[in-house]
Amino acid sequence: MLRRKLMGDLMEESKKDKRLKTKIENPEIIPVTSSGDISPYFKNDNQNYLQQGLSNYHLQSIKVTEHLQAISDDPVRSKCEHFQEKLNTHYLPTLEDKMLILQVELNHSLRSINLKIPPVEYIYNPLEYAFDAYKIYILKYCSSIKKIAFVGMNPGPFGMCQTGVPFGDPKCVKEFLQIEGVVNKPEIECPFREILGFNSSRREQSGERLWRFFQSICHTPEFFFKNAFLFNFCPIALMKGNGCNVTPGEIKDIKVRKSLEVLCEDWYLKVIRLLQPEYLIAIGRYIHKKTKDVFKANHIDNIKILYMPHPSPRAVNNTNWHEKAQTFLDENNLMQYFRD
Template sequence: MNFLSSHIKYVYDPTDYASEPSEKYIEYCQDTKEVLFVDMNPGPFGMCQTGVPFGDTEWVKNWLGIEGKIDKPLPECSARPVDGFKCTKKEQSGHRFWSLFSDLCHKPEKFFWHAFLYNYCPLAFMDSNGRNITPSGTKKKELVFYCDQYFMKTIDVLQPQIIIGIGRYTEKRLQSIVRRRNRTNKIEVLYLKHPGRPVRNNRSWHRNTKRILDKRDLLKYFQ
């Protein structure tokens, strides 16, 4: 499907041009999961570079142990080049997310025993100047339809008990999906503040997130 429009000039699909590291990440998901974290869509210095959700290059290489060949998206926006694992810009979201679970789990395998992180939408959208356009900002109803259908299948495969929407838009879409599934198994949707949002420091986001996990008795899966 073509999502280009008068304001959407570039569409990146890192699961395509960064398929090798993306598939290595998926290999961490070998079974059903109790907890499913869901981000909105790829960020310019994270998944757009490495093919991994919240894919800050250092955390992907050094903690998740993932590397691989990365091609260029076509067309590529000159203001948002894909440098792959040579990208030197930090992704704050990825740094905060993976550093928290590194502290809790010590090794990535422990995180993935019970949980997984995935995106509601696998695509990134930009205007002619490389400014990010969120899925809601695309104003494409068909995009929401396909992402909802895609994520219903993801839920059916992973069978999570808890889904944590990272950011309000993602939480809203997940609540809608869960309501429409008409399954007997009850799935709870929780909200988590996006790690890319401004906070005083990393510890502040870590502290708030651990408080939410503890309140829902979810820390047991990561310690």
């Protein structure tokens, strides 16, 4: 209700002033799109990006504090303690703030979809119950635009579902990424996929392969994240009653599947515009096709889309994934971004 009222007030104000704003004159004020999206205009270090956005959106103005107050008053989104300390001050959000705001908004929107339709019986969103660890991941490693964006599909039960970090094998996240945070429980927990957080002793093999590979060539996480960032297209993990995974593409109800995809696609585009990568590396066939479709529909042709084999040991003929990953980086002249 509060968010609808806020948007209603904004639309009413926009009728009084039809002029497009060409710059941010007051550092306390930031532009907002008619849909309530503030993220495309946070690039205070990139005027070209801002001007491009101005030509595509009808802008209005709102104090950042008002937007964050709306978030903090919402019971679903009130978990964003990261923003609480900023509520009484005017500021231009950092890139990290923008990423977190986008995620909180997506979490909120996803709750409007009834995903519990057979065969789905359990729904996990680790970016709600493990938001604390995810926040550390963002604040620690996503403070600048990136040349390379690695994108996976959605959380795995023994990785991101436990840690809140993409491909988040608990041991790798703690030892290599140096992240450990509070992990709560999902609202309804599957007895076959218990959430133990960073205390989980079960390895996430895809995440272990991926992070150990980049550790072997980058040596430190800082060197990896200097030019790259890794995130998932969808934050939701879906499971059958026995704990077996249901991928977003396997949702049988077409309307529900489309609703989920539309929300995730919209968020995906906003993150891409925020990070401004030159290369988008799709980890797996699903996200490779999805990215091509989304970019084509939105006329994005200035980012090179590359397919990287998924590190899952379940994939056919994938025992030599490290060699495949090495070959992939070499053939696409990307190794330069991961080695001194």
